[in-house]
Amino acid sequence: MSDLVGTGLGVTYGDLVAVRPLDLRVPGGRMVAVTGPSGAGKSSLLWALACALRPAVADVTGTVEVDGQGLWDREDAARAGVVLVPQRNGLSASLSAEESILVPLLALGVGAGEASARVEAELGRVGLSEFGRHLVDQLSGGQQQRVALARAFALRPRVLLADESTSDLDAGNRELMIAALREEAARGAAVVLATHDPEAAAQTDAVLALDEGAATWVREA
Numbered sequence: 001m002s003d004l005v006g007t008g009l010g011v012t013y014g015d016l017v018a019v020r021p022l023d024l025r026v027p028g029g030r031m032v033a034v035t036g037p038s039g040a041g042k043s044s045l046l047w048a049l050a051c052a053l054r055p056a057v058a059d060v061t062g063t064v065e066v067d068g069q070g071l072w073d074r075e076d077a078a079r080a081g082v083v084l085v086p087q088r089n090g091l092s093a094s095l096s097a098e099e100s101i102l103v104p105l106l107a108l109g110v111g112a113g114e115a116s117a118r119v120e121a122e123l124g125r126v127g128l129s130e131f132g133r134h135l136v137d138q139l140s141g142g143q144q145q146r147v148a149l150a151r152a153f154a155l156r157p158r159v160l161l162a163d164e165s166t167s168d169l170d171a172g173n174r175e176l177m178i179a180a181l182r183e184e185a186a187r188g189a190a191v192v193l194a195t196h197d198p199e200a201a202a203q204t205d206a207v208l209a210l211d212e213g214a215a216t217w218v219r220e221a
């Protein structure tokens, strides 16, 4: 079980306060939703938790820890098993669905046989077994979201930060993906889902609502 703790975490872009300093704890095994209207600061919070906001882009205050270990930059976060699924999915248009999942695994040193098995299993889990050879560009927005989730699952994250990862999905696929996110939590990951969707948020263990960067727990774990 992996514990994600943000303390005094805040994000500003120049004069604009995107996230007012907040404390957040997501124990392994739990799934927390971050909700709020467009521009409320959801993506900024997830990027700050992933230590992925470069100082040239944003000022980030506070600290992020995974299992008591402080994270200082993106490399630290990656080493600690923090995986961010960005809002626009972060996939390369010129890779196939299979390659999108395989390449990061090989880069991490996962053996070829194990990596191929994970690709097959995760594409199946998101219902895209038939689409492995399709280029990302040839997939719908919702299919791309599912490939991005499959890629994240294949990395066996200790902390999974999913930014609007169900926003382009029909109800059936949304339920499938939320079930898969819950399985990741059951495996021991700390899962955070940023979402506009009240039905998705209702299926999480706790809800942190952001409004103009100010956070309120509307349902606490």
Ligand SMILES: Nc1ncnc2c1ncn2[C@@H]1O[C@H](COP(=O)(O)OP(=O)(O)OP(=O)(O)O)[C@@H](O)[C@H]1O
Pocket (backbone or CB within 6 Å): 013, 016, 017, 018, 036, 037, 038, 039, 040, 041, 042, 043, 044, 045, 057, 087
């Ligand atoms: N790189 C940036 N530079 C300057 N301002 C930014 C930057 N990124 C985000 N912002 C601003 O920070 C605020 C929070 O944006 P953020 O993307 O975190 O909100 P959000 O809740 O994720 O929105 P959405 O639901 O539309 O994705 C907004 O006012 C946005 O315009």
